[in-house]
Amino acid sequence: MSLDRQQKRTTIYDLAELAGTSASAVSAVLNGNWKKRRISKQLAEKITRIAEEQGYALNMQASLLRREKSHIIGMIVPKYDNRYFGSIVELFETMARDKGLFPLITCTRRDPALEIEAARTMLSYQVDCVIATGATDPDRITELCAAAGVRTINLDLPGKLAPSVISDNFAGARELTRRILVSCHQRFGAMEPLMFVGGRGGDHNTMERLRGFRQAHADHGIDLEDDRVIACGYAPEKAQSALQERAASGLPFSRGMFVNSTITLEGVLRWLRLAGPVSEQEFALGCFDYDPLVALLGDNIEMVRQDVPAMLTRMFELIEHGSFEPTVSEIPPLLR
Amino acid sequence: MSLDRQQKRTTIYDLAELAGTSASAVSAVLNGNWKKRRISKQLAEKITRIAEEQGYALNMQASLLRREKSHIIGMIVPKYDNRYFGSIVELFETMARDKGLFPLITCTRRDPALEIEAARTMLSYQVDCVIATGATDPDRITELCAAAGVRTINLDLPGKLAPSVISDNFAGARELTRRILVSCHQRFGAMEPLMFVGGRGGDHNTMERLRGFRQAHADHGIDLEDDRVIACGYAPEKAQSALQERAASGLPFSRGMFVNSTITLEGVLRWLRLAGPVSEQEFALGCFDYDPLVALLGDNIEMVRQDVPAMLTRMFELIEHGSFEPTVSEIPPLLR
DNA sequence: AAATCTTGCTTCATCGATTGAGCAAGTGCG
DNA sequence: CGCACTTGCTCAATCGATGAAGCAAGATTT
Known part of the structure; x- marks a missing residue:
């Protein structure tokens, strides 16, 4: 590592010497409370000018140590x-x-x-x-x-x-799920249970979103088996391989999916492209999170945008x- | 602002007192050069233990001030x-x-x-x-x-x-342009000049990419008018409105486009969706930058990924x- | 036995900015 | 003229960590 600094930096003592005054006055002027410390306007201006000329930069470490x-x-x-x-x-x-x-x-x-x-x-x-x-x-x-x-x-x-500040995951997920269900119904006629992909079973957001997901199904009187939930983490590769496995298992597959993040969505879409049972257009997707590029992926992906x-x-x-x-x-x- | 800290933090002086030794010894032990400073192993261990018990955290500001x-x-x-x-x-x-x-x-x-x-x-x-x-x-x-x-x-x-570390924008742009031209040729038969969208005329990267873009056209013996270049900045909205304007102007429109970043691509795609002269599939796009979501947008978008x-x-x-x-x-x- | 070396510490000045206390000169008042 | 008050500064301690210098006690050499 050679991050060597050559000259030493200008300090308030250097400025004080140049201005023919004390470091204390310089400090007071530069940190703005020269009025409170009864420094004359002339001296304040002189010090400010010299500081600028010398390209003075405060040493935060020293300042913070004292404050x-x-x-x-x-x-x-x-x-x-x-x-x-x-x-x-x-x-x-x-x-x-x-x-x-x-x-x-x-x-x-x-x-x-x-x-x-x-x-x-x-x-x-x-x-x-x-x-x-x-x-x-x-x-x-x-x-x-x-x-x-x-x-x-x-x-x-x-x-x-x-204190915690979080999204209302339950309400968001419930509404997102409702929209996917409606979209499925309109496009494919059927009201079948959706799949839930991504997230970690233990994390609060995933649990709340799952609760919203389940509630929306209940709202529409749709039965939801536990095996429709694939909380395989957020990474795209995890989602992709989990879907692969799920497809191979022979369990029923839904045409509607609730995807837990845009990152997970990458894996889901990749899987759909490579090995999806039907064309991508035959799927209704929803994603809990927003990305403008996803918005361009087509009209069959609903999104929830967290209000940052x-x-x-x-x-x-x-x-x-x-x-x-x-x-x-x-x-x-x-x-x- | 109330970011008040209640207790005051443990310092090496507190630890020294607890260990019945000097602050200097504590400092030497905690910053790892106790061997060089000839502190005994017993004292070192005692200090380390007490520091852990007290949840001591170094004051970086003080440390940095000295170093x-x-x-x-x-x-x-x-x-x-x-x-x-x-x-x-x-x-x-x-x-x-x-x-x-x-x-x-x-x-x-x-x-x-x-x-x-x-x-x-x-x-x-x-x-x-x-x-x-x-x-x-x-x-x-x-x-x-x-x-x-x-x-x-x-x-x-x-x-x-x-010193500067940058991408080889010229070579990257030249190859990207070549690929878009080939794709245009394969898909639409024609070898027409492409459009260049996004970036700022003054910035080095845009200039170099433009040079590569021009070179690739020259490589294929294609004439390129200056009005095919729309360096409207990186923002999606800028690109969208610039394309809108360009379409309204009546100037010839290419079916192949070189887009200067994924951010700009958002605007280009949005415009294609809303007001594009022909369907999106009738376009060959190339993007200087990589985003996995763009990779999912379809096979008609080539990408260059900078080697971070x-x-x-x-x-x-x-x-x-x-x-x-x-x-x-x-x-x-x-x-x- | 005296001289030297080693070990294991402590003391103290220092980094640069901040701030309470203090001081000298000037102003105002009776 | 004497006293109080204001103005405009300076002095010096301080924040917490660091490390050169120093010192006392014991070990080793001559």
């Missing part, structure tokens, strides 16, 4: 490979900056060990708050942070120890109001 | 809304961590002012190195960082003042070898 709050807000995300998490991160950065906070983001690739490691690192960087997004074990993160006096908020997947702006707005509200109780805010997703 | 290198490596990215940048960020984080560096990532939404602001902030955080990815003005960033003695590397888009692992590997090589000369490394993209 009690860092105004750093950490976010742990599982992946950057889909529009949902991408927009969460992008909007989070923007909103955090607008509120005067510094966003620090880490991607853990759904690796539980990395999640904990990431939380620990964030604590070292003195974050004021950690947002655990889609974490496999949010409560572990909360415990770790609580021990350091740092609060956490869960996003996308809820935890039991900190509303979720983040709620999240920052929780931060601002200092809520610590493990409440769950369910944000209605957008259909169409 | 000369921060081992923080910054990356500036324009967007998180596509697979290309998503995989760059994800792999960058992984590789940086493997090399013992701490990745600090900031998204600037292609806003030139934010880019500069982001670079400045990174300097405040004492980064050892900044990677400017797809920056609108990479040289400005390099200048700013150089003034603070911080090196930069340009990724995706080259600059004149620092090779690009990042090269980038870290440049860092390790301490190269400062503004060389340009062109990484061949992957076709299929």
Whole structure:
């Protein structure tokens, strides 16, 4: 590693010397409370000018060491490979900056060990708050942070120890399922039970979506056997091979499918292309998540879009109001 | 903002007191060079145990203030809304961590002012190195960082003042164009000139891709008028309305199109759906960038996938070898 | 026995910014 | 003139971790 820095950086002491004043005055001027510290306007202007000329940059480490709050807000995300998490991160950065906070983001690739490691690192960087997004074990993160006096908020997947902001998975799934059923009925005449593909049996979102999925079937008086549910994880390859296996098993296959994410949808579509029992047009699909490219895949795919702006707005509200109780805010997703 | 931290955190002084030793010994033990500092194994173990019991977390700010290198490596990215940048960020984080560096990532939404602001902030955080990815003005960033003695590397888009790692846009575009032309020929019989949609006329990548696009036409002895090039930016809406306008203008329309990114492709496909002169199947499309969902859109879309692992590997090589000369490394993209 | 070396620590200055306390000069008032 | 008050600054301690220098006690050499 050669990331060598040659010259040493300009400090407030250098500026003080150049301006013929004290470091204390320079600090007061540059961090904006020179009025409170009774520094004259002339000196303030002089210091500001010299700082600009010298290309002075504050040493955050030194500044943060002295201050009690860092105004750093950490976010742990599982992946950057889909529009949902991408927009969460992008909007989070923007909103955090607008509120005067510094966003620090880490991607853990759904690796539980990395999640904990990431939380620990964030604590070292003195974050004021950690947002655990889609974490496999949010409560572990909360415990770790609580021990350091740092609060956490869960996003996308809820935890039991900190406030959570998630989509209303039940309602979204119920409505999505209803639409797929209706589409199946209109296009194929039959009202047969759908299949549910993707997600992890243990995770809260998958369970809630499954509940909505079952409810929609019940709403239409359709019997649903347990073997129609294939919670094979989110990865495309997993979905593809699970469908392959399922097809080989000889169990009945539905022409309507509820797919748990756009990532899983990739696997489902690939399987349909390569080995699907009938043409792709003979399927009615629904996807819990939105991607504009999926919208272009054809009219036979319904989508539910999670309301990222509303979720983040709620999240920052929780931060601002200092809520610590493990409440769950369910944000209605957008259909169409 | 209430991000209040209640208790104050455990420091090495607290641990020293508990262990009946000095802060210096605690520091030496916890940062791993206790052997060099001749601390006994017993004391080392005692300190380690107490640190764990107390859930001690290093104060990075204090540590970094004292050290000369921060081992923080910054990356500036324009967007998180596509697979290309998503995989760059994800792999960058992984590789940086493997090399013992701490990745600090900031998204600037292609806003030139934010880019500069982001670079400045990174300097405040004492980064050892900044990677400017797809920056609108990479040289400005390099200048700013150089003034603070911080090196930069340009990724995706080259600059004149620092080493750059980019795709071989010319070769990639030439081959992609060739394939679209062949596909057009096979499917529609004709060898007509293609259209080029998306990108910004000024940016290096667009210019190089255009050069490859023109070269491929020349290779096949096809005349290409300038009005077939629509460099309307990357946004889908821009592409959609530009195509709309172009169709209205009465100028000749090609059945083959070279689209400059998956994001732009969204707009192209939307326009084809809504207002395309003939069915989508009557078009041969090529896209400079890869998205697995696009691969599912049909067989009539060729794609070029930029070789992100090779690009990042090269980038870290440049860092390790301490190269400062503004060389340009062109990484061949992957076709299929 | 004296000189030297080794072991295992501690002491203290330092990194750069922040902030309470303090101080000198000037202003206002009776 | 003397006292209080304001203005405009400087001084010095501090945040937590680090590491060069130093020191005491025991081990080894001459």
